[in-house]
Amino acid sequence: MVGTQVPNDKKLTPDIKIIIRLWPFLWAKHDKEIKFRFSIAFLMLFLSKAATLLVPIFFKESVDFLSPRHGSIVVVPVFMVIAYGVARLLATGFGEIRDGVFATVSQKAVRRIGLNVFDHLHKLGLRYHLDRQTGGLSRAIERGTKGIENLFQFLTFNIAPTMIEILMVGGVLWYMYDYHVAVITLVTMVAYIAFTLIVTEWRIQFVRTMNATDNEATTKAVDSLLNYETVKYFNNEQHESVRFDKALQLYQTAAIKNRISLAFLNAGQSVIISVGLVISMLYAGFGVQNHLFTIGDFVAINAYMIQLYIPLFTLGFAYREIKIALVNISQMFELLDVPCEVRDKPDAPDLLFTKGEIIFENVDFFYNPNRPILKQVSFTVPAGKTVAIVGSSGAGKSTISRLLFRFYDTTGGRILIDGQDIRDVTQESLRKLIGIVPQDTVLFNDTIEYNIAYGSPDSSTEEIIAAATSAQIHHFVETLPEGYTTRVGERGLKLSGGEKQRVAIARTLLKKPHIFLFDEATSALDTRTEKQIQDSLKKISKNHTTLIIAHRLSTIIDADQIIVLDNGEIVEKGTHRGLLAHNGVYRAMWLRQQHQAEIQEADILPLSNSDDPTPRE
Ligand code: ATP
Numbered sequence: 001m002v003g004t005q006v007p008n009d010k011k012l013t014p015d016i017k018i019i020i021r022l023w024p025f026l027w028a029k030h031d032k033e034i035k036f037r038f039s040i041a042f043l044m045l046f047l048s049k050a051a052t053l054l055v056p057i058f059f060k061e062s063v064d065f066l067s068p069r070h071g072s073i074v075v076v077p078v079f080m081v082i083a084y085g086v087a088r089l090l091a092t093g094f095g096e097i098r099d100g101v102f103a104t105v106s107q108k109a110v111r112r113i114g115l116n117v118f119d120h121l122h123k124l125g126l127r128y129h130l131d132r133q134t135g136g137l138s139r140a141i142e143r144g145t146k147g148i149e150n151l152f153q154f155l156t157f158n159i160a161p162t163m164i165e166i167l168m169v170g171g172v173l174w175y176m177y178d179y180h181v182a183v184i185t186l187v188t189m190v191a192y193i194a195f196t197l198i199v200t201e202w203r204i205q206f207v208r209t210m211n212a213t214d215n216e217a218t219t220k221a222v223d224s225l226l227n228y229e230t231v232k233y234f235n236n237e238q239h240e241s242v243r244f245d246k247a248l249q250l251y252q253t254a255a256i257k258n259r260i261s262l263a264f265l266n267a268g269q270s271v272i273i274s275v276g277l278v279i280s281m282l283y284a285g286f287g288v289q290n291h292l293f294t295i296g297d298f299v300a301i302n303a304y305m306i307q308l309y310i311p312l313f314t315l316g317f318a319y320r321e322i323k324i325a326l327v328n329i330s331q332m333f334e335l336l337d338v339p340c341e342v343r344d345k346p347d348a349p350d351l352l353f354t355k356g357e358i359i360f361e362n363v364d365f366f367y368n369p370n371r372p373i374l375k376q377v378s379f380t381v382p383a384g385k386t387v388a389i390v391g392s393s394g395a396g397k398s399t400i401s402r403l404l405f406r407f408y409d410t411t412g413g414r415i416l417i418d419g420q421d422i423r424d425v426t427q428e429s430l431r432k433l434i435g436i437v438p439q440d441t442v443l444f445n446d447t448i449e450y451n452i453a454y455g456s457p458d459s460s461t462e463e464i465i466a467a468a469t470s471a472q473i474h475h476f477v478e479t480l481p482e483g484y485t486t487r488v489g490e491r492g493l494k495l496s497g498g499e500k501q502r503v504a505i506a507r508t509l510l511k512k513p514h515i516f517l518f519d520e521a522t523s524a525l526d527t528r529t530e531k532q533i534q535d536s537l538k539k540i541s542k543n544h545t546t547l548i549i550a551h552r553l554s555t556i557i558d559a560d561q562i563i564v565l566d567n568g569e570i571v572e573k574g575t576h577r578g579l580l581a582h583n584g585v586y587r588a589m590w591l592r593q594q595h596q597a598e599i600q601e602a603d604i605l606p607l608s609n610s611d612d613p614t615p616r617e
Contacts, residue, residue, distance in 0.1 A: 015326045021333060022148065025109040025116075034105055041102040045157070048094030049165055051087050053172060056303035058084035064296030099157060106152035114145045117335055125341030126407040127367070136219045137335075144332025147325035154318035154325075162311040162318075169304050177293065180283060181301055185308070188276025192312055195268050200320050203261045207324060210254040217247035273309050280305055342406055342427065350429035354418045355383035356514050356545035358404065364412030365396075365403060373399050374568045376413070379561075383418075386546040388556035390589065391565035397549045398439055400565075401519050404547070406430055417515075435513030439520045439549075441504040443492025448477055449484035451492070451503050455510035463510065470536045471506035472529060473499065498529060505533065509540055516546040530555065553590050554597075562586065 028034045058080050065077035118141075166189050174182035224231065224240045231240055284301045287293035293301075358381040365374040373396045381387040389397045403410055406422055415422050422430050435455075443451045452464050459467075464484070468474040476499060480486045492500045508516075518537065534555055550556045557576040564572035564579070564586050572584050579586035 015323075018326050018330050018333065022109070022113075022151070022329065025112045025148075026105065026152070028108065028112070031108075034108065037101050037105050041098045041105070041156075044094045044098035044101065045161055045164075048091050048098060049161060049168060051090035051094060052165065052307065053168055054087040055084060055091065056300040056307065058087055059303050060294075060296035060300035062296075063299045064294050067295045095157075102152075102156065106149060106156075109152070110145050110148050113148060113332075114141070117141055117144070117332060120336050120338075123340045124338055126402065127341055128338060136215045139215055139218055140328075140331050140335065143328040144335075147328035147332070150321050151325040151329065154322050158311070158314060158318040159322065162315050165311065166308060169308055173301070173304060177287075177297065177301070181280060184276065184280045184283060185305060188272060188280075188305075189308065189312065191276075192269060192272045193315070195272055196265070196315065196319055199261075199265045199268060200323060203258070203265065203320070204323060204327075206254060206258040206261055208327075210251060210258050213247065213251040213254050217244065217251055220244050220247050269313070273312070277302075277305055277309070342409055344426050345424060348424060348426050351417060351420055351422070351425035351433060353433055353514055356433075357381065357383040357416075357418055358515070358545060358547070359416040360400070360413070361416065362413035363400075363403065363410050363415060365399060365408065365410050367408075372568060374403075374410075377565075377568070377570055378413075379563050379570060379573065381545050381547055382560070383545055384543045385560040386541065386548060386558070387561045387563060388548040388550055388559035389563045389565055390550055390553060390556065390586070392567075395565040396568045397565055398519055401436065401438075401517050401547065401549060404517065405434060405436060433513060434515045434517055435508040435511045436517045437501070437504050437508050437519065441492065441500045443488045443495070443500060443503060445488065445490050445492075447485045447487055448480075448503060451488060452484075452506045452510060455507035456512070459510055464506075467506040467510040470509050470540060471502045472533050472536065473502035473506055476502075498526070502533065505537070514544060516541045516544055517549075518546070519549045520551055553586075553593055564589075 027038075062077045062080040062084060065080060121137075166186070170182045170186050173185055221244055224244065231237060280301055281298070284293055284298045288295060288298050360377050360379050363374055363377040364372065366372045377396075377400070379387065389400060391397055402408055404415060404422070406427055409423055417430070417433070444454065449461075449464060452468055453459050455467070456463075465474060468477060477484055477486070486494075488494050488500075488503075492503070495503065516537075530552075538558070548556055548559060553576075556562060559576070562572075562574060562576060562579055563570055564584075566585060572579055572582070572586050574582070574586075580590060
């Protein structure tokens with residue numbers, strides 16, 4: 001899906017504001033090299049235009065030398081012809097030097113802005129990232145940075161030089177001939193520019209639709225491919241294909257309209273140029289007939305006009321590209337303007353870790369005001385102790401871990417670590433303290449070693465192997481032909497759920513946090529491996545404050561305290577024994593799970609005896 005792209009956004013920042021906002025990225029106040037390059041580039045621009053102006057003059061002189069004047073003998077004006085050639089060469093040469101010198105300036109600006117947007121996206125809250133559509137977002141960034149390149153390219157070295165050239169040529173024509181020639185040239189230029197601007201404005205709507213439909217199609221394709229397995233589960237290839245084709249069809253219609261409107265623009269430009277050229281040549285022709293001009297003058301006027309029309313042809317294109325670039329940049333800047341939901345307070349201090357006590361104090365939370373998720377949740381995880389949170393699916397357990405990690409701020413109440421409200425300290429210091437093994441582990445599309453080392457990128461190989469051993473993954477990795485350098489595939493999908501979870505545990509161990517947060521960290525493992533990992537987790541998290549979210553109650557019976565959450569509220573609290581003694585939710589859950597375990601065992605036993613020849617009733 002190629003073609004020029006304009007985001008479909010009606011509320012756009014005015015062009016001039018975008019350019020003002022871009023300027024600091026381009027000029028880079030403290031970068032002396034940039035200033036030097038700017039000066040050289042503009043000097044080259046001026047020299048190249050001066051050389052361009054000389055070309056028709058040498059051409060005219062050559063022609064006049066060759067025309068029989070007053071019966072004199074024609075001589076070949078070797079000097080003039082060589083000067084003509086040199087002027088042409090210099091015009092192009094200076095132009096090329098200018099582009100080369102300026103490339104560093106524009107590329108540095110592109111890099112600075114790209115990095116700014118990337119950093120900003122990482123600062124935005126989880127809510128933003130859950131709402132966004134990755135396909136559309138990456139297209140917006142891609143188009144934005146490309147837009148900056150185009151803008152610099154066209155604005156600085158196409159529009160500006162062409163305008164300068166038009167004015168200089170107007171002046172030269174006026175000086176060398178009379179104002180008629182200058183006026184014809186300037187009027188043609190003005191008509192051409194006005195027509196181009198008006199038609200281009202009108203055309204933008206087609207490009208905008210093209211862009212919106214392109215976004216739509218790309219998002220659909222990316223989403224569909226990300227869900228590759230689900231598509232197969234339901235045999236829905238045909239359905240996906242039809243959905244994608246619908247999006248492509250809309251793009252196709254918009255692209256055709258765009259192409260037809262472009263043809264109209266090009267045709268109109270050609271008409272204006274041809275009329276201007278004919279009038280000026282007729283004027284010059286009559287001038288020659290009346291002995292006001294020489295043949296050389298006739299040729300030079302023609303050469304000036306043609307010379308101007310060449311950049312003018314690209315002026316139309318450049319204007320379109322600039323317009324499009326500005327819209328794309330504006331959309332990228334809008335990403336920069338998305339406010340960060342969770343922010344450090346000005347001059348927030350780092351969290352001062354002393355013992356690792358966590359307190360949830362009357363915590364309320366909702367993702368959406370119409371649906372409260374946590375209601376007046378209060379509990380304490382004493383320093384060095386283990387607290388488990390259990391409850392039905394959707395009760396709000398993982399939400400508690402997200403709040404502790406400050407992916408969201410509470411909507412009521414507060415969370416304290418060692419007596420400090422986590423909203424008053426820096427997010428970096430808070431997150432450094434906590435090691436999370438999340439419910440759904442997503443890995444980077446890199447090697448196992450890279451993914452484990454992510455917990456602490458400076459770790460040595462020995463440290464990585466030690467963490468992998470504690471997480472019970474080392475032996476598995478050793479059985480792989482490529483060992484630690486095995487690539488795990490997109491989002492880690494080449495590993496099984498249990499293997500991914502163990503890699504996630506290893507990388508959290510490597511982080512060496514003070515507080516552990518296990519959100520169903522071993523749910524994807526079989527009972528035996530789970531038991532082994534539980535043992536090593538227990539060893540590692542000994543004397544560390546630990547919050548465990550668990551479904552399988554058998555994994556948390558040793559916790560110092562168990563909190564039972566139901567529909568966002570704490571309904572029971574106590575130790576495993578204490579809660580069992582009490583005839584409540586926990587006891588009911590425990591009995592249910594025990595019963596299920598018994599049924600499973602009973603199911604498995606007859607299967608394992610399936611070779612038994614005794615006929616069954
Ligand atoms: P499970 O045991 O199934 O993982 P949980 O107790 O961990 O469940 P949470 O993930 O905390 O449940 O979710 C609590 C509720 O909040 C659920 O009903 C869920 O649909 C809702 N929820 C979770 N994340 C969001 C979100 N980003 N936006 C809106 N609602 C959300």
